[in-house]
Amino acid sequence: MTTSQPLQGKTVAILAADGVEQIELTSPREALEQAGATTHLISLEAGQIQSMKGDIEPKDKYSVDKAVAGASADDYDALVLPGGTVNPDKLRLSDDAMSFVRSFYEGGKPIAAICHGPWSLSQIGGVTGLKLTSWPSLRRELELGGAQWVDQEVVQDKGIVTSRKPDDLPAFNRQIVELFAASGRYQR
Amino acid sequence: MTTSQPLQGKTVAILAADGVEQIELTSPREALEQAGATTHLISLEAGQIQSMKGDIEPKDKYSVDKAVAGASADDYDALVLPGGTVNPDKLRLSDDAMSFVRSFYEGGKPIAAICHGPWSLSQIGGVTGLKLTSWPSLRRELELGGAQWVDQEVVQDKGIVTSRKPDDLPAFNRQIVELFAASGRYQR
Numbered sequence: 001m002t003t004s005q006p007l008q009g010k011t012v013a014i015l016a017a018d019g020v021e022q023i024e025l026t027s028p029r030e031a032l033e034q035a036g037a038t039t040h041l042i043s044l045e046a047g048q049i050q051s052m053k054g055d056i057e058p059k060d061k062y063s064v065d066k067a068v069a070g071a072s073a074d075d076y077d078a079l080v081l082p083g084g085t086v087n088p089d090k091l092r093l094s095d096d097a098m099s100f101v102r103s104f105y106e107g108g109k110p111i112a113a114i115c116h117g118p119w120s121l122s123q124i125g126g127v128t129g130l131k132l133t134s135w136p137s138l139r140r141e142l143e144l145g146g147a148q149w150v151d152q153e154v155v156q157d158k159g160i161v162t163s164r165k166p167d168d169l170p171a172f173n174r175q176i177v178e179l180f181a182a183s184g185r186y187q188r
Numbered sequence: 189m190t191t192s193q194p195l196q197g198k199t200v201a202i203l204a205a206d207g208v209e210q211i212e213l214t215s216p217r218e219a220l221e222q223a224g225a226t227t228h229l230i231s232l233e234a235g236q237i238q239s240m241k242g243d244i245e246p247k248d249k250y251s252v253d254k255a256v257a258g259a260s261a262d263d264y265d266a267l268v269l270p271g272g273t274v275n276p277d278k279l280r281l282s283d284d285a286m287s288f289v290r291s292f293y294e295g296g297k298p299i300a301a302i303c304h305g306p307w308s309l310s311q312i313g314g315v316t317g318l319k320l321t322s323w324p325s326l327r328r329e330l331e332l333g334g335a336q337w338v339d340q341e342v343v344q345d346k347g348i349v350t351s352r353k354p355d356d357l358p359a360f361n362r363q364i365v366e367l368f369a370a371s372g373r374y375q376r
Binding site: 122137 | 273
């Protein structure tokens, strides 16, 4: 990086619902904002979402910037999909949420998903032929969907960054800042 | 039924972990015990498990009767797999838990799974060619695994009963009491 604000002028969508793992929402968001990006928390509805620690301990609530039905991928340079088991399990049942994810995927825009976040990519049929990682409970579905699943702290393929768990956040955050700064468009 | 205690003398294993949906644990358990069965709550470890309501509101804790590593399917006539998103997401990562489920499956014993419970059947490769239902978020994985997924309150195929959600519990409970009372062994 030749600048300390490599994401200046960029706007990043973070798509999450109730049950998001708190640190997987706050840590990437902070890294992106420190790098100069504007971030918007997009969710199923306006209002607040309930974050969790370790999936079963309720933590802080976070204000939603925009409901996904009214959001357009055209307004964003990149997409982040945090984990927490319950969060993407809810997102995948929303046609609006999956259309939003598909627009980034098909538009070749950078996408980052951690932990259970890759479920949204699986739901839109976006993991076929993709090298990726995730929380290990997703492995079976992702492999059935044609992904090459690997056990690494961070993986990047076709402009899609994935990590396994909160411990991987330092590597995940470094990689997404670098990827989002590159302003590439990716064939998928 | 010709008796009010059709499950007298039978012992049923209920396999669940932290994050179990409370009503999907308590309601089948009560129905089975009212029908005369003895039930054991089996989990990943001894102690207690944390139940939830709607996946994100912590409710009561329940005492574990036996850790799965020390449990044998030989001691049980049937298996119940409750839902709650986080619960089976944890179970599927435990070799001991999946061996326990596989013993029921391969032994042809009756199995019942509700909501997210069928993930355990998917993890052991047990849904291929099976007609079943589940919480709709599982549909993609189950279909990728070769299941015939249907949207019904209760489904029975090859001695495996499945339902979608808490609203289906009355139909689920009636069906599992009838199935477990039949004492059949099922080809899978």
